[in-house]
Amino acid sequence: MTTVRDLFRFSPSFRYGAAILIVVAVLVILSFVSPYAPDKRRAVPRNEPPSAEYIMGTTSTGQDVFWMLTFAIRNTLIVAGVAVLIGRSIGVMLGMISGYLGGTVDRVLSSIVDSVIVIPRLPLVILIASILRGEMTILTLAILIGILDWAYPSKRYRAQILTLREREFTQTAVFAGMNTIKVVVQEHLPFLIPFLLADVVSGFLFAIGFEVTLSVLGLSDLGSQSIGTMIYWGNYYQALLTNRTWVLAAPIASSVIIVVGFYLISTSLSTYLDPRTRLSRMQVKG
Numbered sequence: 001m002t003t004v005r006d007l008f009r010f011s012p013s014f015r016y017g018a019a020i021l022i023v024v025a026v027l028v029i030l031s032f033v034s035p036y037a038p039d040k041r042r043a044v045p046r047n048e049p050p051s052a053e054y055i056m057g058t059t060s061t062g063q064d065v066f067w068m069l070t071f072a073i074r075n076t077l078i079v080a081g082v083a084v085l086i087g088r089s090i091g092v093m094l095g096m097i098s099g100y101l102g103g104t105v106d107r108v109l110s111s112i113v114d115s116v117i118v119i120p121r122l123p124l125v126i127l128i129a130s131i132l133r134g135e136m137t138i139l140t141l142a143i144l145i146g147i148l149d150w151a152y153p154s155k156r157y158r159a160q161i162l163t164l165r166e167r168e169f170t171q172t173a174v175f176a177g178m179n180t181i182k183v184v185v186q187e188h189l190p191f192l193i194p195f196l197l198a199d200v201v202s203g204f205l206f207a208i209g210f211e212v213t214l215s216v217l218g219l220s221d222l223g224s225q226s227i228g229t230m231i232y233w234g235n236y237y238q239a240l241l242t243n244r245t246w247v248l249a250a251p252i253a254s255s256v257i258i259v260v261g262f263y264l265i266s267t268s269l270s271t272y273l274d275p276r277t278r279l280s281r282m283q284v285k286g
Contacts, residue, residue, distance in 0.1 A: 010272070011268040011271065011272060013264040013265075013267055013268040014268035014269070016261075016264050017260075017261045017262070017263070017264030017265035017268065018265065020257060020261030020264070021258075021261045021262070021265065024077075024257075024258055024261065027069065027070045027073050027074075028073055028074045028077065030067075030070045031067075031073070034067045034070060034071065035067070036064060038068070038224075039223070039225075041061045041063060043062055043063060043064065044062055044063065044064050045058060046059070046060055046062045047059070047060055047242075047244060049244075049246060050246050054066070056069065056246060056250045057244070057246035059233075059234075059237070059244075060239075060242075060244070060247075061233075061237070065246060065247060065250050066250070068225055068230060069230070069250050069251065069254060071225035072225045072226050072227045072229070072230050072251060072254075073227065073258070075138055075224055075225055075226045076208060076212070076226045076227045076228070076258075077204075077208075078138060078142070079138055079141055079142045079207060079211045079226070080142075080203075080208050080211065081142075081204075082139065082143070082146060083145035083149060083203070083207040083210075084149075084200055084203035084204055084207060086142070086143060086146025086147065086150075087145070087146040087147070087148075087149035087150045087153065087203060088150070088153055088196065088199060088200060090146075090147075090154070091150040091151070091152075091153030091154040091156075091157060092153070092154075092157050092189075092192065092196065094113065094150070094154045094157075095153070095154040095156070095157025095158040095161060096157060096184045096189070096192075097184070098110060098154070098158045098161075099157070099158040099159070099160070099161025099162045099164075099165065100161050100165055100180065100183070100184050100188070101180065102162075102165075106158075110158070113151045113154050113155060116151040117151045117152065121148045121149075122210070122213070124148065125144060125145070125148060125214065126217065126219065128144060129141075129144070129214050129217075129219035130219060133218075133219060136219065137221050138220075138224050138226070141214065141220050141221065142207075145206075145207050145211070149203060149206055149207070153199050153203070156195070156199065157195075157196075160188075160191065160192055160195060161184075161188055161192075164187075164191055165188075169187060170183060170187060173186075173187050197269060198269035201262050201265050201266040204262050205262050205263060205266065208255070208258060208259060208262070209259070211226060211227070211228055212226075212228040212231070212255055213228070214228065215229045215231070215232055216228050216232050216235075217232075227251045227254060227255045227258075228251075230247075230250070230251035231251050234248040234251070235248070
């Protein structure tokens with residue numbers, strides 16, 4: 001709680017980002033009380049522009065854009081959340097093991113990580129999604145993104161563990177008879193949590209970008225509402241050519257706003273964890 005209060009106090013970026021994500025959370029909650037099923041068509045009049053009754057207009061298939069957007073944001077965040085959980089779990093595990101054990105294990109794992117890093121992820125994801133086209137689900141997409149987003153975080157966690165391994169408390173834990181797993185989990189993992197929080201936020205940015213990209217290309221589960229599939233179907237039904245710009249404006253604007261919100265949170269956390277800014281905060285408090 002103290003950390004959150006300090007962030008609100010010293011970081012305008014965190015305040016703005018938090019405000020954006022609170023609004024996003026409200027939209028996600030509203031999706032659970034929607035008067036329409038996410039896949040129900042002809043539920044409202046077609047091609048209605050934004051009005052008091054339909055604040056974001058309706059689509060050519062008779063769907064309310066606002067309620068579609070609530071489902072879309074929820075599913076996109078689910079994809080991002082699962083992807084981040086998978087990617088960061090693999091990254092933390094490999095980074096901690098590699099950094100603590102060192103030697104041959106570190107060289108082997110570092111070689112694997114370096115090999116994965118040089119692989120261009122977007123073309124690879126597009127290739128795999130093309131192969132799985134028609135069988136891709138939200139969960140499959142999340143797993144695919146998560147599996148490809150662990151290498152960079154792994155190197156960051158390894159660097160942290162390399163410094164923690166030389167600390168006195170680590171030697172004390174080893175002399176006390178703690179095995180490798182206990183030392184890494186009980187002694188080192190708490191030090192990684194602040195950095196992990198900032199890394200999780202940046203992971204959401206990566207996952208959201210990939211979900212939108214694949215969906216716009218028609219390579220995801222087009223039967224499920226997401227920000228990317230809203231853009232895809234808007235283009236499919238020629239929203240721009242028929243001057244129904246509100247159909248595309250809602251998902252595009254929401255994706256930009258969500259990315260900005262996560263970006264502000266990520267940069268504020270990174271700045272907050274920087275030792276130089278920490279020292280300046282201590283001087284201000286003093």
